[in-house]
Amino acid sequence: MTNKGTARYAALLRGINVGGNKKVPMAELRSVLEGLGHRDVGTYLQSGNAVFSSAGGDPAQLTRQLEAAVEAHFGFRVPCLVVGAEYLRAVAEACPFPAAALEGKQLHATFCSEQPAAERFAALDAAAYLPEEYRVGDRVLYLYTPDGLGRSKLAEALARPAVVKGLDVTTRNWNTVVKLVELTGP
Known part of the structure; x- marks a missing residue:
């Protein structure tokens, strides 16, 4: 309230x-x-x-x-x-993956202190990590990891200094994102 x-x-x-x-x-x-x-x-x-x-x-x-x-x-x-709260809600609504069809451990949001520039991802061969995928949103990376974050090679690559240097980043699974939207909502 x-x-x-x-x-x-x-x-x-x-x-x-x-x-x-x-x-x-x-x-x-x-x-x-x-x-x-x-x-x-x-x-x-x-x-x-x-x-x-x-x-x-x-x-x-x-x-x-x-x-x-x-x-x-x-x-x-x-x-x-x-x-x-509005930003959190916008992050949830803009999710490019079918969140409702996935388990919470398969979908993550990595929140960034600033918008990561496209050149940070230039050396990352996304196809090499399939079926894992990521998408860049508004100060957030959406990460789909079918086997969970702990086993994700893509998450490891996205955590390298070339991608995150100078940014404060923190990752939450989708269940947590949804709960935080609920807890900050009207």
């Missing part, structure tokens, strides 16, 4: 609570977000997904504030991306 003059956002934290590294308890993350003045704070799963309401307005500024607050609270840097 949002108040007049506020908007809903999702915060996507990268690389936390994996293999015992960079532990960020969700209750503490909620407290950090509330300490920044955000309301209606919630988290989803243990992998760094939070939703909140804010009058902040600028996702880039909200991202910088959250990264600084997380580092101050936990003592380590965590790349974050804050995205608005």
Whole structure:
């Protein structure tokens, strides 16, 4: 539920609570977000997904504030991306793959801090990775991996420095994308 003059956002934290590294308890993350003045704070799963309401307005500024607050609270840097509810909904609606016909583990969205330029993908021979496929959207890569992300050679290629250097990126499976759309919706 949002108040007049506020908007809903999702915060996507990268690389936390994996293999015992960079532990960020969700209750503490909620407290950090509330300490920044955000309301209606919630988290989803243990992998760094939070939703909140804010009058902040600028996702880039909200991202910088959250990264600084997380580092101050936990003592380590965590790349974050804050995205608005409308953007999340647009990402879901623009999916070039038949999301409803696929399992959540087969479809992923890699969110990017900036729009990746086409030349980043020039050396990538997409045909060599079939049946895996990717499409570039608005600050997002849609990735179809029939055998899951953990076994994906295409995901590995897309994570190389030639593609992601200078970008903050974080990937969510389609089930998480759909849930975040729901949690940030009206």
